[in-house]
Amino acid sequence: MEELINKLKEEIIDVLNLEGMKPEDIDENAPLFGEGLGLDSIDALELIVLLEKNYGIKLKNANEGKEIFKSVRVMAEYINEHRTK
Amino acid sequence: MKTKHYIYQKGHHIVTPLAVGSEANFEAIATGHSPLRQYRQQWDIPEPFFAALFPVETFHETSLQQYTRFENIAIQAAEGAIQRAGIDASNPRVLFVISTTKGNVEALENEKAQPANQAYLWHSAQLITSHFGNHNTPIVVSNACISGCAAQITAFNMLQYSDLYDYVVVIGAEVLSRFIIAGFQSFKALSPERCKPFDKNRCGLNLGEAAAAIVYARCEDETQIPDQGIVMTAGAINNDANHISGPSRTGEGLKRSINKVTENFDTKQIAFINAHGTATLYNDDMESIALQRCGLQHIPVNSLKGYYGHTLGAAGVMEVILSSIALQKQMVIKSLGTEEPGTAQPLNVCMENTSAHGNAFLKLISGFGGSNAALLFTLKHASL
Amino acid sequence: MTEQSFNTLIKCEITASTAKVNGQTILQRTDASEDWFSQLYHAIGMQYPKFFKMDRLCKAGILGAELLLKDFDYDRENVKADWGIILMNSASSLDNDRHFQETIATDNYYPSPAVFVYTLANIVTGEIAIRHKTGGESSFYVMPSFDEQLMNTLVNQAYMANPELTHIICGWVNVDGEEVDVRMKVVER
Numbered sequence: 001m002e003e004l005i006n007k008l009k010e011e012i013i014d015v016l017n018l019e020g021m022k023p024e025d026i027d028e029n030a031p032l033f034g035e036g037l038g039l040d041s042i043d044a045l046e047l048i049v050l051l052e053k054n055y056g057i058k059l060k061n062a063n064e065g066k067e068i069f070k071s072v073r074v075m076a077e078y079i080n081e082h083r084t085k
Numbered sequence: 086m087k088t089k090h091y092i093y094q095k096g097h098h099i100v101t102p103l104a105v106g107s108e109a110n111f112e113a114i115a116t117g118h119s120p121l122r123q124y125r126q127q128w129d130i131p132e133p134f135f136a137a138l139f140p141v142e143t144f145h146e147t148s149l150q151q152y153t154r155f156e157n158i159a160i161q162a163a164e165g166a167i168q169r170a171g172i173d174a175s176n177p178r179v180l181f182v183i184s185t186t187k188g189n190v191e192a193l194e195n196e197k198a199q200p201a202n203q204a205y206l207w208h209s210a211q212l213i214t215s216h217f218g219n220h221n222t223p224i225v226v227s228n229a230c231i232s233g234c235a236a237q238i239t240a241f242n243m244l245q246y247s248d249l250y251d252y253v254v255v256i257g258a259e260v261l262s263r264f265i266i267a268g269f270q271s272f273k274a275l276s277p278e279r280c281k282p283f284d285k286n287r288c289g290l291n292l293g294e295a296a297a298a299i300v301y302a303r304c305e306d307e308t309q310i311p312d313q314g315i316v317m318t319a320g321a322i323n324n325d326a327n328h329i330s331g332p333s334r335t336g337e338g339l340k341r342s343i344n345k346v347t348e349n350f351d352t353k354q355i356a357f358i359n360a361h362g363t364a365t366l367y368n369d370d371m372e373s374i375a376l377q378r379c380g381l382q383h384i385p386v387n388s389l390k391g392y393y394g395h396t397l398g399a400a401g402v403m404e405v406i407l408s409s410i411a412l413q414k415q416m417v418i419k420s421l422g423t424e425e426p427g428t429a430q431p432l433n434v435c436m437e438n439t440s441a442h443g444n445a446f447l448k449l450i451s452g453f454g455g456s457n458a459a460l461l462f463t464l465k466h467a468s469l
Numbered sequence: 470m471t472e473q474s475f476n477t478l479i480k481c482e483i484t485a486s487t488a489k490v491n492g493q494t495i496l497q498r499t500d501a502s503e504d505w506f507s508q509l510y511h512a513i514g515m516q517y518p519k520f521f522k523m524d525r526l527c528k529a530g531i532l533g534a535e536l537l538l539k540d541f542d543y544d545r546e547n548v549k550a551d552w553g554i555i556l557m558n559s560a561s562s563l564d565n566d567r568h569f570q571e572t573i574a575t576d577n578y579y580p581s582p583a584v585f586v587y588t589l590a591n592i593v594t595g596e597i598a599i600r601h602k603t604g605g606e607s608s609f610y611v612m613p614s615f616d617e618q619l620m621n622t623l624v625n626q627a628y629m630a631n632p633e634l635t636h637i638i639c640g641w642v643n644v645d646g647e648e649v650d651v652r653m654k655v656v657e658r
Contacts, residue, residue: 015583019521038518041331045272045582053579062273129575186589193563193570206561206611224619225611227561227590235608242626249622264566267573268585321631324598324607326548330586338604341550345631453586454595456607 004076012072015050016043028072044069056084090303092244093465094315095172095252097299097406098165100158101393102137106165107297110403111410114418115438119392121279121291128263134275137293137394138261152212153189153203159213159258162296167217170300172252175218180243180250182224183210184236184257185398191262213256230361230452231322233257233401234460237299238320244303251302257402258296265292265397272330274365282362282388282420283369283434285427290363293394297403307465314465315409318445321345325455332367332451336375339451342459343379346447350461355384356443357417357435359408361450362388363395364422372449373428375457381447387435391422401450405460408446412464415441473621474628475637475656481536483509483529483651490536505649506532513539517600524565524587525649527596530556530642533653534597537638541655545602551635552603554594555623556653557610560645561590593642605634615641615652628658 009023018037026037032047033039044065051057051068057079059065068078099110102120120137127138139158149157163181167174185206192204202208210223226236233255240253269275269292276289301317310316323341325333333339347355358381360372369388376382389404396403411418417435426434448460482489486498488509496512498505506528510520515535520528543549565587572581586592591609598607606627612619624639640653 017521017583019518040328042329042583042586048273049271049579049581131578187566188561190566190588193566196567204563204566205559207559207613210611211613222612222616222619226608227611228594228607228609229589229591238630239608239610239623242623242630246626246629247622263573264570264588267578267580268569268582268588271580271582271585322606322608323550324554324595324604326598326602326604329592329595329599337548341604453589454591454607454609455598456591456595 001076001080004080005072008072008076011050011054015046026072030071032069032071051079055079057082088305090245090305091307091310092241092301092303092317093310094409095300095302096166096168096170097297098162098169099295099297099403099406100143100161101295101403102139103393107406107410111407114389114392114407117421119421121293121394128266130263130266132270134266134270135278135291136261137291139294153209154260155185155189155258156209156212158260158296159183159256160216162258162298163213163217163254163256166298166300167254170252172300174254177221178251179219180221180224180253181210181214181219182226182236182240182253182255183213184226184232184255184402185259186227186229186232187259187265190264193264228452228456229454230395230397231401231450231456231458232398234320234448234450234458235322237317237401237405237460238322238458240301241317241320244301253301254298255301255402256296256298257399259397259399260294261292276364279422280364280390280394281422281424282364282390283426283428283432284364284423285425287364287366287369290365290390291394293396295393295396295399295403297399297406299402299406310465312465313413315412316463316465318350318461318463319346320458320460322456322458325457327455329455330453332371334371336371336378338455339372339375339449339457339459340378342457343375343381343447343449346459346461352381354443354445355447356412356415356441356445358384358386358447358449359404360386360388362390362420364390368451370429371451373430373432376432377430382430383433385417385435385439386432387418387420389418391420405448405462408448409462412441412446412462417441474625475658478655478657479537479541480654481533481651483533483649485647485649488536522583523596524562524568526562526564526642526644527587527593529644529649529651530593531596531600533642533651534601534638537653537655538601548602548604550604551633552601553605553627553631553634553637554597554603554607555627555637555639556594556642557612557620558590558641558643559611559613560643561611562588562592564644564646597638603638606631624656634658
């Protein structure tokens with residue numbers, strides 16, 4: 001799990017162009033949206049693409065993301081359970 | 086330029102997957118027709134989508150074979166409008182203003198194999214104006230979803246504030262492609278069925294192809310406007326300065342645009358409001374908030390997206406033409422697709438075709454990039 | 470033709486190797502290995518993480534607007550309905566459109582929303598409006614080459630049509646592959 005969390009942090013920094021951020025700067029238990037990283041609705045959509053592209057998980061609608069993107073840890077747990085690649 | 090001009094529509098034409106001609110399109114929607122349907126495997130896009138695409142017959146005209154689909158329909162729309170206006174489009178006092186968001190973007194699928202500059206909007210625009218023997222450099226307006234209305238504001242300003250042209254031909258055209266559909270799908274913005282503008286269960290937009298053109302003319306004396314003529318009274322654009330893709334939560338930019346065009350105008354004369362009404366959750370809420378803040382929420386409002394889908398660069402031009410005909414016929418077209426209105430602020434959504442009362446209509450449009458436009462049109466009565 | 474109804478306050482230029490304000494070079498590209506736009510961003514001390522999410526057209530426009538306004542005294546807190554933006558270019562958003570096209574290849578089909586959002590030329594006016602809180606007119610035009618006379622005509626007309634407008638950020642912002650051509654100015658009625 002810890003390995004997946006770190007990999008996920010790197011992927012998030014990369015696809016969301018979080019300039020100057022390192023994996024250790026992201027608290028895996030902190031909310032991804034709202035304060036924290038300053039992510040917005042387009043970032044949420046891009047995370048949906050990340051789930052599909054890297055882990056073969058297809059979300060039906062953007063609303064499902066709300067639960068999954070609560071924190072990096074929640075996201076990693078979801079991936080662990082649902083990944084197809 | 087100190088003289089105030091009246092800027093009016095001298096001729097227009099619409100080409101859609103539903104019908105050819107402004108009147109024909111109006112009759113078709115007034116009787117509840119729509120070309121929207123589901124497409125599967127179109128352009129090898131994995132997910133099905135609901136849209137309105139031109140049938141192949143639209144492009145059968147042999148004299149236009151050298152043009153791309155986009156240029157072809159733009160020319161067809163302009164040709165019809167120019168004919169009805171009875172003007173010589175090759176005259177140097179005629180300017181073309183062309184509205185589109187993506188033009189020939191499908192040329193990028195294999196750009197090197199295409200003729201040089203095919204993907205460039207200015208290049209397409211020049212091919213279109215050359216077709217009519219016009220040598221003025223056309224102005225392309227690419228302002229996302231508000232392009233069609235922004236182009237009419239540019240035309241208005243050119244005729245009102247400069248003495249360079251007597252006529253401006255405004256063309257709005259858009260063809261769809263793998264590029265555009267894939268993009269909107271990635272935005273999770275598309276409805277899997279017919280869109281439901283202003284409905285409490287609305288869940289996204291449909292996309293559509295269309296081309297429409299209006300020839301705008303000017304005159305100094307009101308009596309020169311033909312009876313039943315449609316005059317563009319005012320237009321305004323304001324930016325929300327809030328988000329590049331999400332509509333403002335306060336409707337601030339749209340509110341300022343509406344207030345600007347209705348300044349010194351008796352809003353009791355407004356027969357109806359043709360809103361943008363894309364059927365996305367946030368757009369329709371935003372429009373309802375802006376209208377409520379302007380105190381215009383009681384005026385009948387409709388969206389034409391349930392008939393044609395969102396036709397992007399064509400929308401502002403086509404919807405103004407259809408609304409102009411509705412105003413001339415003193416009628417409000419129902420908002421097809423709306424079952425039970427439900428927006429952040431209540432609106433008087435037109436649920437059935439009804440008679441209109443007033444000699445003006447307001448056109449609203451908003452889009453990516455945070456821009457919001459409002460246009461006000463009035464009907465010239467014989468009694469004036 | 471109507472007389473010019475405005476004065477130019479500040480001008481800037483950005484090419485693929487230089488950045489100038491009012492004709493004075495403020496940065497010359499020296500390190501070809503570092504991204505030129507990032508180099509310029511750091512050199513002028515900009516702090517705006519959203520910059521790194523933008524496509525190259527928006528980066529060019531945002532940097533141009535920053536060069537114009539970083540030392541200018543204006544209201545940075547509130548949305549200003551009396552400020553407008555009028556920009557034009559020749560490649561619209563094609564530079565980024567090519568990038569989006571790569572994300573929808575048949576054998577690797579993952580359309581990127583973060584790339585798609587920049588496939589509209591006028592997003593650059595939106596980004597500048599957000600950064601500098603300009604709430605008046607924002608317009609984007611596509612022309613074969615920079616026609617300064619047309620630009621001035623459009624600015625003149627915007628002033629006549631919108632009596633409330635005081636300042637307009639305007640000019641040419643073109644990014645097309647290797648080509649970077651920014652020529653912007655702030656004008657005042």
